Amino acid sequence: MGFGQREKSGEQWQRACHECDLLLEDGLAPPGQKLVCPRCDAILHRNPRRSLHYTAALSLTGLVLFVPAASLPLLSFSIFAFGAENTLFNGVQTLFSEGYYWMSTLVLFCSVVAPLGKFILLCFVCWGCTWALLDRPVAAAVRWYHHLKEWGMLDVYMLGILVALVKMSDLGKMEMGAGLYCFAAMMVVANLTTLSFDPESVWARMAARRRRAEAVA
Amino acid sequence: MSRPKKALAQGRSSCLCCHQLVSLPAGGGPTRCPRCGARVHGRIDGSLMLTWALTITGTLLLLPANILPIMTVIYLGAGEPSTIISGVMQLYHAGLWGIALIVFVASIAVPVMKLVGLTLLLVRVQFGPPRFPLQAMKLYRVVSGIGRWSLLDLFMISILVALVDMGAIASVTAGPGSTAFATVVVVTMLAARSFDPRLIWDACDDAREELRESGATGENNNPKDGGAAGNV
Numbered sequence: 447m448g449f450g451q452r453e454k455s456g457e458q459w460q461r462a463c464h465e466c467d468l469l470l471e472d473g474l475a476p477p478g479q480k481l482v483c484p485r486c487d488a489i490l491h492r493n494p495r496r497s498l499h500y501t502a503a504l505s506l507t508g509l510v511l512f513v514p515a516a517s518l519p520l521l522s523f524s525i526f527a528f529g530a531e532n533t534l535f536n537g538v539q540t541l542f543s544e545g546y547y548w549m550s551t552l553v554l555f556c557s558v559v560a561p562l563g564k565f566i567l568l569c570f571v572c573w574g575c576t577w578a579l580l581d582r583p584v585a586a587a588v589r590w591y592h593h594l595k596e597w598g599m600l601d602v603y604m605l606g607i608l609v610a611l612v613k614m615s616d617l618g619k620m621e622m623g624a625g626l627y628c629f630a631a632m633m634v635v636a637n638l639t640t641l642s643f644d645p646e647s648v649w650a651r652m653a654a655r656r657r658r659a660e661a662v663a
Numbered sequence: 664m665s666r667p668k669k670a671l672a673q674g675r676s677s678c679l680c681c682h683q684l685v686s687l688p689a690g691g692g693p694t695r696c697p698r699c700g701a702r703v704h705g706r707i708d709g710s711l712m713l714t715w716a717l718t719i720t721g722t723l724l725l726l727p728a729n730i731l732p733i734m735t736v737i738y739l740g741a742g743e744p745s746t747i748i749s750g751v752m753q754l755y756h757a758g759l760w761g762i763a764l765i766v767f768v769a770s771i772a773v774p775v776m777k778l779v780g781l782t783l784l785l786v787r788v789q790f791g792p793p794r795f796p797l798q799a800m801k802l803y804r805v806v807s808g809i810g811r812w813s814l815l816d817l818f819m820i821s822i823l824v825a826l827v828d829m830g831a832i833a834s835v836t837a838g839p840g841s842t843a844f845a846t847v848v849v850v851t852m853l854a855a856r857s858f859d860p861r862l863i864w865d866a867c868d869d870a871r872e873e874l875r876e877s878g879a880t881g882e883n884n885n886p887k888d889g890g891a892a893g894n895v
Binding site: 461465466467485520522523525526528531532533538540546553557585588596602606610612613614617618646649 | 765
């Protein structure tokens with residue numbers, strides 16, 4: 447939708463490929479398709495349908511799912527009468543109390559802070575880009591999201607849970623907790639959110655609003 | 664004229680955060696993107712030097728990460744510290760070869776492949792132009808995409824440490840190797856971030872320019888680089 451509008455307004459579309467610096471003109475990604483650099487095959491722009499609506503809904507879902515995923519036990523393990531449970535936080539806590547500060551910080555950052563931050567930022571971006579007042583904070587939020595993007599590692603954590611599950615299953619009884627289902631759902635939602643978010647549509651919406659304001663004035 | 668047009672040649676650059684085309688100030692210094700406010704350089708500042716430094720750091724840290732034990736599993740009073748590779752071997756001998764393969768790929772193959780890939784890219788850019796830039800780009804994309812999966816082992820340790828904590832019957836504790844391994848992963852991820860793929864194409868363009876100036880007629884046998892630039 448963004449590019450179509452711009453094309454109609456007669457503004458010349460021009461950009462440089464971010465991976466090989468080739469200057470490109472007159473590109474247009476139809477909704478649901480993507481724009482690829484002719485020289486280096488970099489994906490310049492994906493244009494998912496109704497990006498902002500989907501992202502807003504998905505990131506809100508992710509935020510809601512985060513609460514049970516973080517508070518309910520993911521796995522429980524028992525040998526004879528002794529048992530222990532694992533939540534997102536208590537592994538980090540144990541590592542921290544054993545003196546592995548750097549490692550526990552990293553695990554906390556990648557499995558809790560970054561995914562939560564991504565949900566919050568996207569929620570803010572999608573709901574906030576309708577108000578002119580929030581233009582600068584929204585731009586900053588998109589920038590933060592860009593930096594945080596690859597540090598959210600819910601899918602890797604999920605695989606870690608799976609490996610732990612298989613590895614310890616011959617030592618004692620391993621059970622999946624309710625939190626694990628919420629966690630898996632949150633992981634799927636997080637990946638879908640990443641796929642559906644298209645910053646270009648945020649910028650297009652801001653530009654369109656600015657043009658309207660100028661036309662009125 | 665079949666030379667591909669570059670943004671930098673026109674004193675402009677793409678903002679790496681929002682992909683807006685930004686005009687650089689005279690002299691090519693850094694500026695702020697008017698749309699998203701990120702810093703924009705013509706090319707990432709000190710990209711090669713930073714990537715070299717981080718790659719070498721990662722390679723050095725790979726030694727303690729693989730030699731020192733990453734965790735200790737004690738079951739019914741018995742158990743010794745295990746390193747990354749002995750953990751994989753234990754899984755393999757227990758008959759769990761699928762899981763052994765996953766752990767091997769994530770915590771041994773990926774970091775090593777990443778460091779080798781980054782070194783190849785750096786050598787290609789600095790000493791002689793890459794002959795197959797598209798291949799180099801593929802390598803770059805693989806290197807920057809796979810890095811996060813090596814954190815698998817650390818997540819597994821953090822889960823087991825909380826889960827298996829029953830004193831003398833069974834307990835899991837982390838080892839000093841895990842700290843080194845965590846640092847390897849972070850350092851290689853940062854190295855992939857700081858490498859600027861546009862340098863590959865700069866090196867290619869420079870080589871082609873030299874070829875043309877040295878008298879050889881600048882034949883352009885790569886149709887992809889032709890005048891069709893811009894048609895997607």
